[in-house]
Amino acid sequence: MNIRGLSLETIPPIFTPFRFFLSAPLSGILAAILLIYSGTDIWLTRWNINNLALTHLLTIGFMLIVMLGALYQFIPVMTGQLIPGSKKLASSIHIMISLGVLTLVTGFLSHSRIFFILALFFLGIGLCLFAGSLLPLLIARLQNQLIVFLLRILYLVLMVTLGLGLYMLLAHAVPSLEIDFRNYTDLHVLWGLAGWIVLIIMAISSQVIPMFYVTPEFSRNYLKMLSLAILITLVSLSLYQGGYIKALEVLLTLELLIFVVYTLHLIGQRKRKIADVTIYFFRLSLVSLLVGIIIWWLGRYLAQQTFYFLLAIVMIYGLAISAITGMLHKIAAFLIFLHLQKLSLSRPTAISLVPNMKQVISSQNSWIQFMLFLLSYAFILVSVFFPQLTVLAGVFMLLSFSWLAYCLFQAIRRYQKIQLEILALPEMKMSI
Amino acid sequence: MAREIILDVSELEPPQPFEEVLKQLRKLQAGEYIKMLHRKQPLPLIQLLHENGYAVSMSNSPSGLWEIIIWKMSDPVSAADCNTQFGTNIIQADVSSNR
Numbered sequence: 001m002n003i004r005g006l007s008l009e010t011i012p013p014i015f016t017p018f019r020f021f022l023s024a025p026l027s028g029i030l031a032a033i034l035l036i037y038s039g040t041d042i043w044l045t046r047w048n049i050n051n052l053a054l055t056h057l058l059t060i061g062f063m064l065i066v067m068l069g070a071l072y073q074f075i076p077v078m079t080g081q082l083i084p085g086s087k088k089l090a091s092s093i094h095i096m097i098s099l100g101v102l103t104l105v106t107g108f109l110s111h112s113r114i115f116f117i118l119a120l121f122f123l124g125i126g127l128c129l130f131a132g133s134l135l136p137l138l139i140a141r142l143q144n145q146l147i148v149f150l151l152r153i154l155y156l157v158l159m160v161t162l163g164l165g166l167y168m169l170l171a172h173a174v175p176s177l178e179i180d181f182r183n184y185t186d187l188h189v190l191w192g193l194a195g196w197i198v199l200i201i202m203a204i205s206s207q208v209i210p211m212f213y214v215t216p217e218f219s220r221n222y223l224k225m226l227s228l229a230i231l232i233t234l235v236s237l238s239l240y241q242g243g244y245i246k247a248l249e250v251l252l253t254l255e256l257l258i259f260v261v262y263t264l265h266l267i268g269q270r271k272r273k274i275a276d277v278t279i280y281f282f283r284l285s286l287v288s289l290l291v292g293i294i295i296w297w298l299g300r301y302l303a304q305q306t307f308y309f310l311l312a313i314v315m316i317y318g319l320a321i322s323a324i325t326g327m328l329h330k331i332a333a334f335l336i337f338l339h340l341q342k343l344s345l346s347r348p349t350a351i352s353l354v355p356n357m358k359q360v361i362s363s364q365n366s367w368i369q370f371m372l373f374l375l376s377y378a379f380i381l382v383s384v385f386f387p388q389l390t391v392l393a394g395v396f397m398l399l400s401f402s403w404l405a406y407c408l409f410q411a412i413r414r415y416q417k418i419q420l421e422i423l424a425l426p427e428m429k430m431s432i
Numbered sequence: 433m434a435r436e437i438i439l440d441v442s443e444l445e446p447p448q449p450f451e452e453v454l455k456q457l458r459k460l461q462a463g464e465y466i467k468m469l470h471r472k473q474p475l476p477l478i479q480l481l482h483e484n485g486y487a488v489s490m491s492n493s494p495s496g497l498w499e500i501i502i503w504k505m506s507d508p509v510s511a512a513d514c515n516t517q518f519g520t521n522i523i524q525a526d527v528s529s530n531r
Contacts, residue, residue, distance in 0.1 A: 010475040077475050211472060214445050272445050337447050338476060341454065345484050357447060 010076040014339045014415065016090045020069025021328060022408055023098060027061025028321075028401030030105075035380075036394035040387035046308045053108040058316055059192065060123075061101040066324050067200060068093065068130065073335065075151075078207060079142045085133050093133075096126030107172065116173040120166065127162055131155075146220045150203045153227045157195035157234070164188040187238055193315045194252060195234050198259075201285060201323055202227060205263050212330060213270040213279060222262070229255050253293055260286050260293075277366040281326025284374070288318025309384045317377055325373055325404055332408055333360040336415045343422045350422040360411050369407065372400040434503070434513035440469040442497050450477055457486070457502070465503035465510045473498055478523060487511065489518035 031054050035042060038050040045051075072090055076082045100123030107115035138155055142148045164184050171179035206218045233252045237245065264286055267279065292314040299307035337357050344350035379393035439456055441449035449470055456466055468474075478488050481502060489501040501518045503510040515522075 010479050080473075080475055212445055214443055217471075271443055334446060338450070341447075341450065342480055345454075345480055 010080060010082070011338065011342065012072055012076060012082065012086060012090075014335060014412075016086065017069040017073035017335065018332075018408075018412060019091065019094050020065050020072070021332060022405075022412065023094070024062045024065040024069075024328075025401045025405035025408065027057045027065065027101065029398060029405065030061070031057035032394050032398035032401055035397060036391050038390075040390050042390060043305070043309060043384060043387050045305060046312075049108045049111065053105040055312065055316070056101060056104055056108070058321065060097065060104070063197075063200070063316075063320055063324060065094070065097060065101075066328065068097070070204075070327075070331070071134070071151075073331070074207065075137065078147045079137070081137055081140075081142065083133055084136055089129055089133050093126050093130045096122050096129065100124075100126055104169070113173060113175070116169060120169045120173045123162075123169070124166060127166070131159060146218070146223060147203065147207060149224050150199065150206060150227055153231050154196070154199040154203055157191060157199055157231065160234075161188060161191040161196045164191065189312075190237065191234060193311070194256075195230065197315055197320045198230060198256065198289070199227060201289070201319060202259065204323060204327060205282070208327060208330070209263065209266060209282065213267065213276070214272045215266045215270040218262075218266065226255055226259060249296075253296070256289060256293055260290050277363065277370050278326040278330045280370055281322050281329075281373070284377075285319050285323035285326075288314050288322065292319060306384055310381070313377075313380055313384070317380060322373060322377070325369065325400075328404065329361055329366045329369060329407065332411050333357040336360045336411055340415065340418055340422065343419060346427050347422055347425040348428060350425050353418055353421055355414070355418065360414060361407050365403075365407050369400070369403050372396060372403050376400045434510040435464045437464055437466050438469070439466055442469050442471045449474065453477065453502070460504065462504075462507050463509040464507075465501060465514050468500040468502065469493075469497045470500060471497055474500065482523075487514065488523050489514065489521040490523055491518070491521040 034050055034054050034057065038048075038054075042048060042050055042054070072083060072086055100119050103115045103122060104119035106112070107119050134155065138148070138152050165188055167179070168181040168184055168188065171177065171181035202223065206223055209215055210217045230252065233248055233255065237248050237252070240248070264283070267282065270279075292311060295302075295307065295310050295314060299311065302310070334357060337354070337360060340354045344354050376393060376396035376399070379389055379396050383389040383393040437456060437460070439452060441452050444452065449468075453466065453468055453474075460466065473490060478490070478500075481488050485505050486502050487505050491499050493499045501514055501521075503514045505511060
């Protein structure tokens, strides 16, 4: 493999990813408060405005924000190239998308046009800046082909999902255009759930599972073909409305089933059999995808609203948010460890100050996170059938996201404290 | 001839490979270099090594593992030996990157 063209600047400043990681749980907390406030009303219809607001707090405010932070951190590590302009643009993109999600949610809740216009402005600019900054990197020749391939497909799928979203937002912001946005809702949901979320999990799994759990590597060709097959299937499902639909749905189901079975098999082959709670988050995520597939096929026997709700909960909360929550515990601790090691290299006496990863976020705190997440997930699912439990589900969701925020904030405070202690020590070059 | 210290971290989970190599580097004597065997290219580690006066050469071995050779630039014995043996795969600091 060619090692030329690698940039040695592969560690972005700690707050480049952390600004995204720290703000994401706050959207989750807002979503939980909205669930508690809505109570049983949330399950009346999928078009309920509180429902739309809650979904977008989780998908844009939590998932997209964490994904952006993770891309800023991991693209340089995986490809040897920083995202162009990342130092200057990351904070602007973060602010634009955060303002975008807040104004969008306020728009849904107040049904006020001005907020939809603001949301269109903020989200439009934020996403264009991000898409524009990533594009030169994705069309360049890069090494580490598997993740680059997956990122290219992920980029395309994300652009379709967000493009459809912005188009519908335009319908809300400028009603005089008379865009029949409901025609595009199902497509937006299909690309978001079966495309974006599945590809995020595939991209995270392909890197994090072999690296942190020391399993065999994913087969490159297999994941490339699978992600391409998913893209082609989604395009076909969007363009053809005829009799092929069932066949395409069967195809998509088989593709996703293969991914779940293959990934669970890899996790089972891991060499380090140490009980690590983050692996349970990954397993929960993959089992959720399996349950999502079952719901998809058995959905016709359920009431239509129940079907939509269960599918959205299992795919967004179960598949995506569980894996992302587990990953945040692991990588936040790792990044703090890495940055403190970096500082201590030129200060020989500082090494005793650097905590290990388990001291940054303890195993006990990660276990508490898993239990809170599991309880919230279970109660949200059950409350679809027993709406009187909705408030309780919201309380557990609030606890889970608050705990995540607490773990991340206490980790970064610890980093800042130790950083000051290390910087106070005398510096020596060539010390290790 | 410089002495080779082999460090196989290919079955360790992060951040142990990182900790192990730093531990070895602190003990590294003049006339010694480290051959690290890893399943990944540890790019952040390479950045830190460059910033702290180490030279790094990296190549993919037939077993599929990455061989990362690390020596002190200020150590003439290791530098001469490593430049001869691994000179073709030395990673140069990319001074043009200023984004």
